[in-house]
Amino acid sequence: MSWTLEDLLLFSPQVYWRLFALENDAVWPAQPVVLAAAALLALTFIWGRRPSGRWLGPVLGAAWLWTGWQFVALRYGTVNWVAPTLAWGFYAEAALLVGLGLSGRLVFVQQERGAWPGIGLVAAVLIWPVLAPLDGRPWREAEIIALAPDPTAVATLGLLALAERSRWTALLCIAPVLWLAVSTLTLVTMGAWQGWAVLAALLAGLAAWVAPLVRKPG
Amino acid sequence: MRVTRRAVLVGAGAALAAPALGASAGEALSKRIPATGEPVPAVGIGSWITFNVGDDPLLRAECRAVMAAFFEAGGGMVDSSPMYGSSQAVIGDALATLGHPAGLFSADKVWIDAADGPAQIAETTRRWGVQRFDLLQVHNLIDWEANLDTLEAMKAAGRLRYTGVTTSHGRRHEELEEVMRSRPPDFVQLTYNIVDREVERRLLPLALEQGIAVICNRPFQRGRLPDWLAGHPLPGWASEIGVSTWPQFLLKFIISHPAVTAAIPATRRVDHVRENKSAAFGPMPDAAMRRRMAEHVESL
């Protein structure tokens, strides 16, 4: 007998999914508001407009701060003693988004081609809430951007794929990539197929960010 | 509290009770702690994963119901650890709601470097809301020598009744053997079930020899064994030992071992806790029957 990932899992899937129900109950009716905002953001990019990082950075930072504090530290932290430590990654991401956004280092650009992967990831968070009913669970357990960590991280990777590549935006990729990797492991260990959705989003986000660098001549 | 087979089985539901009600009423099996001769019910309850439900009011109510059923069926050892997330607080909540029922044998652990042990124990005590623990164990042998110093000092000062050391998954058995020989605690906790039987070779005989009580964790291999066996019929001869379900079969196998003091299956279901407690009733397998049971499961 030896250690398996399963041995590190402290809670049952039911307990994990119900955390989202409790969070959704606590913040209702924030859900339609943030989803409408996310839809508007996706449409903005689809229409070819490029919002300023000076406001989008801080707004996204606020989403990371809220998710890290309210969900990861306070709610997830009740069943997983590692969670309050993980929340520090969310606070760091929030601070970076605010700092880099306000200082003009987060710039959304017109890409010669291939804005679609990024837009696709932002749009994906609009259908993310459907994962709960698809799994036979109630809508109350839906995961919503800015309230739940997975869709927040997925949308962030999408937005970073739409931003100018720089050392700074690379730095911004770290927290969402690490979180989605941890989430994949947690969900797959829990036996939840959603883990594969998270992994797919993570790989798509990474590919979308790296692709223009690889394509660049010279 | 005298608990009869009838009381437990009636609670366990019609499906369970039907074949067993005809059996003569008897008392639940208790085992004696070698250090003092004090009896403890042979079926206790664990809390890894099952009781880690955070602040969820609905799931907390379910845990309270499980604890209530456990005490209705005679109570006994409740095992937890600082490692198990909110489980300690959930147990404390249930105990407070149930008015700190008689029949509790409180067992928790210290799971930190010894320097921080006393602070962790104080926090654990606060979460349970008990005056003192019956048993504190060094979890997974962490900093075991220094932690045992702390526990022994607490025991000497009358702030703890028994000391213990735990391992699981068949790991670190040599180190546990060394502890049992060099500094025998009152209790050891290890993994023992009908398929994980390595401890039968050295550790269980050594526990008998040294007068150490044995708690068996993972009696169901985290639920894998009942799930797997559910697809197989019980052998006809199981009725000879008063067994009508696989979980009873699995638990009787464990608690009938002469060296074993208690098994601590974890569950979040009231019907399961009643079923598990019912395994302590009726005839227990002897050595030959235990061999037969293990061989049968091996053959499946």
Ligand SMILES: NC(=O)c1ccc[n+]([C@@H]2O[C@H](COP(=O)([O-])OP(=O)(O)OC[C@H]3O[C@@H](n4cnc5c(N)ncnc54)[C@H](OP(=O)(O)O)[C@@H]3O)[C@@H](O)[C@H]2O)c1
């Ligand atoms: N190193 C250590 O100190 C250590 C290590 C491991 C374990 N432990 C202790 O030992 C305890 C027991 O081990 P464990 O929790 O790992 O595993 P376990 O008790 O072997 O298995 C628990 C699982 O069995 C299922 N179950 C319980 N009663 C059942 C029944 N009558 N019929 C069908 N399924 C049943 C439960 O599901 P339901 O909720 O659906 O009933 C639960 O998922 C732990 O809770 C913990 O307190 C200590």
